[in-house]
Amino acid sequence: MGLVPGMIKGLGVTAKSAIETIFPDGPLKPPSPSKGAVTIQYPHEKEAPAPRARGVIALQEDNCTACMLCARECPDWCIYIEGHKEKAPPRRAGGKPRQKNKLDRFDIDFALCMYCGICVEVCPFDALFWSPEYEFSEPRIADLLHDKSRLAEWMETVPDFESYESGSEAKVRKVPR
Amino acid sequence: MTTQIPDLSEQEQLRYISQQAADARVNVEIETEGMTLNLGPQHPATHGTLRIIAKLDGEQVVAAEPVMGYMHRGYEKLAEVRTYPQVTTLVNRIDWVGSFANETPFILAAEKLMEVEAPPRAQYIRTILHEMSRIANVILGIGDMGVQVGAVTPIFFAFRDREYVLNQIEAVTGGRFHPNFDRIGGLKDDLPAGWIQNTKNAMEKVRDFCDQIEELMYGNEIFQARTRGIGIIPKDVGLAYGLSGVNIRGSGVDWDVRRDNMSPGLVYDQVDWKVWTHPDGDSYSRMWVRLQEVREGTKIVDQLLDQIPSGPIMAKVPRIIKVPAGEAYVETENPLGVMGYYVVSKGDLNPYRVKIRSASFNNVSITPWLLKGVYVPDIITILGSLYFILGDIDR
Amino acid sequence: MISILSVEIPYWGQTTFRVLGGLAAVLLPAGALVYIYLFKLMSFVQSRLGPMEAGPAGSLQLLAEVGKAFQKEDIFPRKADKLVFAAAPFVVLMSTFLLILVVPFGPDAWFVNLDTGIFFALAVSSVSVIGILMAGWASASKYSLLGGLRAAGQLIAYELPLVLAVMGVVIQAGTLNMQEIVYAQAEGEIFGISGIGNPFIITQFIGFAIFLIAMQAELTQPPFDMPVAESELVSGYMTEYSGIRFLLFFIGEFATAGVFSMIASVLFLGGWWVPGLDPDSNLFNILGPAVLFGKVMLVTFLIFWFRFTYPRFREDQLQKLAWKVLIPLSLVNIVATGILKVVF
Ligand code: SF4
Numbered sequence A: 001m002g003l004v005p006g007m008i009k010g011l012g013v014t015a016k017s018a019i020e021t022i023f024p025d026g027p028l029k030p031p032s033p034s035k036g037a038v039t040i041q042y043p044h045e046k047e048a049p050a051p052r053a054r055g056v057i058a059l060q061e062d063n064c065t066a067c068m069l070c071a072r073e074c075p076d077w078c079i080y081i082e083g084h085k086e087k088a089p090p091r092r093a094g095g096k097p098r099q100k101n102k103l104d105r106f107d108i109d110f111a112l113c114m115y116c117g118i119c120v121e122v123c124p125f126d127a128l129f130w131s132p133e134y135e136f137s138e139p140r141i142a143d144l145l146h147d148k149s150r151l152a153e154w155m156e157t158v159p160d161f162e163s164y165e166s167g168s169e170a171k172v173r174k175v176p177r
Numbered sequence B: 001m002t003t004q005i006p007d008l009s010e011q012e013q014l015r016y017i018s019q020q021a022a023d024a025r026v027n028v029e030i031e032t033e034g035m036t037l038n039l040g041p042q043h044p045a046t047h048g049t050l051r052i053i054a055k056l057d058g059e060q061v062v063a064a065e066p067v068m069g070y071m072h073r074g075y076e077k078l079a080e081v082r083t084y085p086q087v088t089t090l091v092n093r094i095d096w097v098g099s100f101a102n103e104t105p106f107i108l109a110a111e112k113l114m115e116v117e118a119p120p121r122a123q124y125i126r127t128i129l130h131e132m133s134r135i136a137n138v139i140l141g142i143g144d145m146g147v148q149v150g151a152v153t154p155i156f157f158a159f160r161d162r163e164y165v166l167n168q169i170e171a172v173t174g175g176r177f178h179p180n181f182d183r184i185g186g187l188k189d190d191l192p193a194g195w196i197q198n199t200k201n202a203m204e205k206v207r208d209f210c211d212q213i214e215e216l217m218y219g220n221e222i223f224q225a226r227t228r229g230i231g232i233i234p235k236d237v238g239l240a241y242g243l244s245g246v247n248i249r250g251s252g253v254d255w256d257v258r259r260d261n262m263s264p265g266l267v268y269d270q271v272d273w274k275v276w277t278h279p280d281g282d283s284y285s286r287m288w289v290r291l292q293e294v295r296e297g298t299k300i301v302d303q304l305l306d307q308i309p310s311g312p313i314m315a316k317v318p319r320i321i322k323v324p325a326g327e328a329y330v331e332t333e334n335p336l337g338v339m340g341y342y343v344v345s346k347g348d349l350n351p352y353r354v355k356i357r358s359a360s361f362n363n364v365s366i367t368p369w370l371l372k373g374v375y376v377p378d379i380i381t382i383l384g385s386l387y388f389i390l391g392d393i394d395r
Numbered sequence C: 001m002i003s004i005l006s007v008e009i010p011y012w013g014q015t016t017f018r019v020l021g022g023l024a025a026v027l028l029p030a031g032a033l034v035y036i037y038l039f040k041l042m043s044f045v046q047s048r049l050g051p052m053e054a055g056p057a058g059s060l061q062l063l064a065e066v067g068k069a070f071q072k073e074d075i076f077p078r079k080a081d082k083l084v085f086a087a088a089p090f091v092v093l094m095s096t097f098l099l100i101l102v103v104p105f106g107p108d109a110w111f112v113n114l115d116t117g118i119f120f121a122l123a124v125s126s127v128s129v130i131g132i133l134m135a136g137w138a139s140a141s142k143y144s145l146l147g148g149l150r151a152a153g154q155l156i157a158y159e160l161p162l163v164l165a166v167m168g169v170v171i172q173a174g175t176l177n178m179q180e181i182v183y184a185q186a187e188g189e190i191f192g193i194s195g196i197g198n199p200f201i202i203t204q205f206i207g208f209a210i211f212l213i214a215m216q217a218e219l220t221q222p223p224f225d226m227p228v229a230e231s232e233l234v235s236g237y238m239t240e241y242s243g244i245r246f247l248l249f250f251i252g253e254f255a256t257a258g259v260f261s262m263i264a265s266v267l268f269l270g271g272w273w274v275p276g277l278d279p280d281s282n283l284f285n286i287l288g289p290a291v292l293f294g295k296v297m298l299v300t301f302l303i304f305w306f307r308f309t310y311p312r313f314r315e316d317q318l319q320k321l322a323w324k325v326l327i328p329l330s331l332v333n334i335v336a337t338g339i340l341k342v343v344f
């Protein structure tokens, strides 16, 4: 075939795409490109990430026993934990005072973190959770080191675990609040 | 002394002649001064840090040499000091646009050593994700080819529709680019509710994209003129250089690891699909096979989604993974070609040695042969049609 | 121009008036093209919105870009031929300003009414080749050199179909004067029907198509953007430029697109005249520029539409298209026009 057909069709594709963007409701309705475009005007509107999205790590401080498992398994060793043992009042009257691990320091350096999720996965005490929150960039790299109070603040943004697709045998876990 | 040109197509003959011409120019006495053009490491066409040193005579390439290693990150060595679960998160970063597919062969190799097998549900989901990462990767390759030949719009279409696939991958794995989802003996988590239907919708979008791009780009006469007959890889040369994946299927070799050498742990044998090949071996045929492969991928995903069995997603594996001593090599058909992991274990927490066979390394190694005698614009077309990811070359 | 206001204006006043008018005539369409087509329409084609932050719907984006370019350092490569390197963008822009001189905007609104207007236009349009070669050579960069040489080869090759496509119009109008070409279209008639005059696009459709293609190539817009081919030559002859000089190239590209479209609309679409109105009425001195601008937008829409859609040609294919298709076709067109002119 000659030079014409394929090239004309191509023009049609681009024209159609432009019209679909400018007139998302059909050609006779008023144009509204901001609806037709697939992009999102970021600071003004925000896209909700998937509930499982790995945005930032949240720490449920009460659950953490400073067992160091997460710090050991982290592939780039960016979790810093220090703790000490404390005597807690006995659970029953007259019992022995309990040993309790108290966290002194729990820092995650998000400048090093590669968001692999291994720490969250290995934590045996349900102390770490993923939050899909992603707006925590800082002008200074050192500020990306989140200490335990900052990590605990993220707990509010942790969504509930989703239910599973049919046919699944996994149990839906609960986020401790 | 006759040089035989055994039944070559007309295009191959032309290519042969232009190669001879390029050779001859070097030997001529009254010679224009050649020019060395250094494409890269920072160059818009190499999407990464590949460097190509091209010796030019006018606009014709006399010799070309790829220089790799600007982005070497030493994953093979790093893997030796990481535990098995930690390795997957590293290998995610090899081919970063289709990253789930990087995990699969490593996990399969470890499973082979440990003699565990993932439960069927996990195998199905694993295959689906593997195929979705292929779609995400190849779509980008197709769009990128548009940019390489100078059309701006295809890449935006590609990014637009790839997003639907990535969203689905994110919804199940939590990561758009680095899923880190595959585990020895199964998967990290099960599918969230509603995922199957959403994925089917995404596959619909991908098929629309294929139709659109076929009209916009593949049907365009300029695109065809730029790619047809350019960068022809004959079958035997391609095999000799160890090409794999689409690049060899574009030369008419009917070889697909998914079908011919499927390792246990993936379920490609449960679905009805076809391996596409194209006899020409030029840039156009490679791109054409890519497009068909995306379409085929959406079909595979659709069928698998309908068939997912119920059950657990994790086999019984110890909490602390120690892989028994031994060696295993597993390869899978990844978006860019055949990717294989050779894992040697001494029974520790860490692998003793990991050798990664990544597809792009071999695919790019053919460039000195392929680029000889072509024009400067064709370098870009050929590189685009070989479609490599820098991380996959340099690891 | 003097008669628009019906008052005597001193010479310096006229000069200022013309300089300002020239700047407006070149820069306003260029700005409009960049915003409407390059920023917005291109984004809509690609399902996005384009610039949105600077001004309402991003309409001041271009000004922001200009401001940015002014702040940037004007980098000279160490081995560059400084004088030539610095002068090149001005040479390119100069050819654009020279082109605008002969474009008529109304019955009395013109800068210079040359008897050989179109001849002059085609001649000065080649000046930009010199600027591009200067840029390519003086940058001391291989990419720039390749880009500059490609540009020279391409622009010279497409000059010919451009000139030959105009020939048909000139034969039909019987004059080289741009103003009279407009009058010829306004007062002409096609095969005895005189209602809509005779826009030459109808009788010279092949000429128009060839002119459009050659123009696309002259402007180095895709699919003929081999000289700047950003995926292989980085930016061709503009690779080493930065800051304000890059901006000049950038503006030059779109200003030339605007001016060439003006010439195309004068030659083929009737210029400042619209069918049904008396071309001599004073109304056109006010309305003319607007009409012309509308026609320019039509022509440039085509240019940009091709730009979004097509991949680029390779050097040899480009030359083949010029020498083997366009030039023979335009020669046939000239012969046919000549014969028809004699017969009717
Ligand atoms: S996500 Fe990975 S890298 Fe980040 S802190 Fe957890 S284990 Fe370490």
Ligand code: SF4
Binding pocket: A063, A064, A065, A066, A067, A068, A069, A070, A071, A081, A122, A123, A124, A125, A126, A127, A128
């Ligand atoms: S977060 Fe979990 S794994 Fe880490 S120290 Fe606390 S309890 Fe242990």
